[in-house]
Amino acid sequence: xxxxxxxLTRFSFVAAPVLLMVYGSIRLLAEGSKEPGAxxxxxxxxxxxxxxxxxxxxxxxxRIAAASGGPARRRVARAGAIAGLVGVTAAAAQAVIxxxxxxxxxxxxxxxxxxxxxxxxxxxxxxxxxxxxxFLYLGMITLLATLxxxxxxxxxxxxxxxxxxxxxxxxxxxxxxxxxxxxxxxxRRCVPGPHGSGTPAxxxxxxxxx
Numbered sequence: 001x002x003x004x005x006x007x008l009t010r011f012s013f014v015a016a017p018v019l020l021m022v023y024g025s026i027r028l029l030a031e032g033s034k035e036p037g038a039x040x041x042x043x044x045x046x047x048x049x050x051x052x053x054x055x056x057x058x059x060x061x062x063r064i065a066a067a068s069g070g071p072a073r074r075r076v077a078r079a080g081a082i083a084g085l086v087g088v089t090a091a092a093a094q095a096v097i098x099x100x101x102x103x104x105x106x107x108x109x110x111x112x113x114x115x116x117x118x119x120x121x122x123x124x125x126x127x128x129x130x131x132x133x134x135f136l137y138l139g140m141i142t143l144l145a146t147l148x149x150x151x152x153x154x155x156x157x158x159x160x161x162x163x164x165x166x167x168x169x170x171x172x173x174x175x176x177x178x179x180x181x182x183x184x185x186x187x188r189r190c191v192p193g194p195h196g197s198g199t200p201a202x203x204x205x206x207x208x209x210x
Contacts (some may be wrong), residue, residue: 001063001192009060010188012053017180019050024173035108041099048095051088051136057184058084058139064190065146073146080142087136093128137163144183151186159183 001009026033026043033039058081065077097118105111119125126132141163144156162179165172 003193006191006193008056009063009191012056012060013184013188014181016050016053016057017177017184019046019053019177020180021174021177023047023050024170024177027173028171036102036105036111040102044095044098044102048092048099051091051095054091054136054140055085055088058088058136058143060191061140061143061147061187063192064187065143067192068148069146077143077146080139080146082139083135083142084139087133087139090128090132091136094133097128147187155183155186 023043023046026039026046030039030043033043062077062081066074069077097115101111101114101118104114119129141156141160144152144159147155158179162176162183165179166176
């Protein structure tokens, strides 16, 4: 991994969850966030960039697992990364559709009509909305499960809790993003450097914590 790639990976571990929190907060609190306008566009741009950075994070976790594990662990991590990137593609497509509908519509009924047209295309609903995005979370859970050490277990548990919160209600997106931020925080110190340097294993628990 080049130094630039390592920096981008460390950045993604912070920026992806933060952008998810931004999107969730705008959706929950901003006036006009559920109809065409500035709030809709701002929130969905945050969601789009956050999702793309989750793709970077998937590859980063895969590299951490590959640097510290055997062949079996690396194969599982590769499968998790592929699943995660499938989910990233689906979620990014969803964000692009949402942005397109928002920019093309003058009001909420017109936006809902565009959604109905797009979602009526065979295969779009499962690929982009109901099934495809789930692979992002399943892939990341698989990736985190391949890491070693008590810190890795904590990251996995916190990530699962964040995912469960968001699955319960989209109003809990900010909480889910916060959980992801806490789950990824110790991984920033584990990213391999340009010559495989870094602290790839085990994932640290945290400074001075028990």
